[in-house]
Amino acid sequence: MRYGLVGANGKMGVEIQSYFSSLGDLCVLRKDRGVLEEIERPQVIIDFSSPDAVFETVELCRKYSCGLVIGTTALTEEHFSRLKELSEHVPVVQSYNFSTGIAILKRIIKEYASYFEDWDAAMVEIHHNQKKDAPSGTAKMLKQALGREIPISSIRVGGIFGEHTLIFSNSGETVEITHRALSRRAFVIGVRNAALFVLGKEKGFFSYDDVLESAQ
Numbered sequence: 009m010r011y012g013l014v015g016a017n018g019k020m021g022v023e024i025q026s027y028f029s030s031l032g033d034l035c036v037l038r039k040d041r042g043v044l045e046e047i048e049r050p051q052v053i054i055d056f057s058s059p060d061a062v063f064e065t066v067e068l069c070r071k072y073s074c075g076l077v078i079g080t081t082a083l084t085e086e087h088f089s090r091l092k093e094l095s096e097h098v099p100v101v102q103s104y105n106f107s108t109g110i111a112i113l114k115r116i117i118k119e120y121a122s123y124f125e126d127w128d129a130a131m132v133e134i135h136h137n138q139k140k141d142a143p144s145g146t147a148k149m150l151k152q153a154l155g156r157e158i159p160i161s162s163i164r165v166g167g168i169f170g171e172h173t174l175i176f177s178n179s180g181e182t183v184e185i186t187h188r189a190l191s192r193r194a195f196v197i198g199v200r201n202a203a204l205f206v207l208g209k210e211k212g213f214f215s216y217d218d219v220l221e222s223a224q
C-alpha cells in the first residue's frame with residue numbers, strides 16, 4: 009500500500025511508519041508542522057495530528073482523490089461536517105479509538121447498559137502527560153455507547169498509552185470494567201485494517217466498527 013501520513017513526526021506517526029513498513033507499505037507523502045514531502049500519489053491518507061490540521065488534510069485527499077483514515081481527537085462539529093462532505097467523494101474512516109478491545113467494550117456497554125440503569129456510573133481515563141485533550145475521545149465514545157451523562161475524571165501522568173475504567177455502583181456493590189492499551193501497536197494494527205478497508209470502498213463515512221464488521 010502507498011499511504012500518506014499527517015502527523016508523521018508524532019508518537020502515533022512514528023509507530024504507524026514502523027508497523028506499516030514492516031509489512032512492505034510505502035509512505036509516499038509525509039506532513040507535519042512546517043514539513044510537506046509529496047513523493048507520489050497516495051492510495052490513502054492517514055491523519056493522527058491535531059484538529060488544526062484537519063482542513064488541510066481534507067484538501068490533500070481531494071487533490072489526490074484518495075480516502076482518509078483519521079484518528080485525531082478533539083474534533084468539532086465543523087470538522088465532522090467537512091469530513092462528511094469529503095466522504096461524498098471518497099471513503100473516510102473516523103474513530104477516536106482504533107483498538108479492537110475498545111470496539112468490543114463499546115458493544116458490551118451497549119448490550120448491558122440497561123442492567124445498570126438504576127446504578128450510579130462514572131468513568132476514569134488515564135493518559136500520558138503530553139495528551140492535549142481531556143476527556144479523551146475514547147471516553148466520549150464510551151459515554152455515547154452508554155447513552156447517559158456520567159462524570160468523567162481525566163488523569164494525565166507519565167507515559168500511559170490509554171486506560172479507561174467504567175464504574176457502576178449502588179449502595180451495596182460495585183462493578184468496574186477496564187480497558188488498558190499496552191502499547192501504541194494496539195491502535196496501529198486497527199489503523200492498517202482501516203486503511204486496507206478504505207482501498208476497497210468507493211466513498212462513504214465509516215467508523216472502526218464498520219471496518220471490524222466487514223472482516224467478520
Ligand code: NAD
Nearest residue numbers: 015017018019020040041057058061079080081104105106
Ligand atoms: P503527538 O503530539 O505525539 O503527535 C502529533 C503530531 O502532529 C506532531 O508531530 C505534530 O507536530 C503534528 N501536527 C500537529 N498539528 C499539525 C498540523 N497542523 N499539520 C501537520 N502536522 C501537525 O500526538 P500523538 O500521541 O501521536 O497523537 C496524535 C493524535 O492522535 C491526537 O489527537 C491523539 O489524541 C490521537 N490518538 C488517537 C488514537 C486513536 O486510536 N484514534 C490513538 C492515539 C492517539
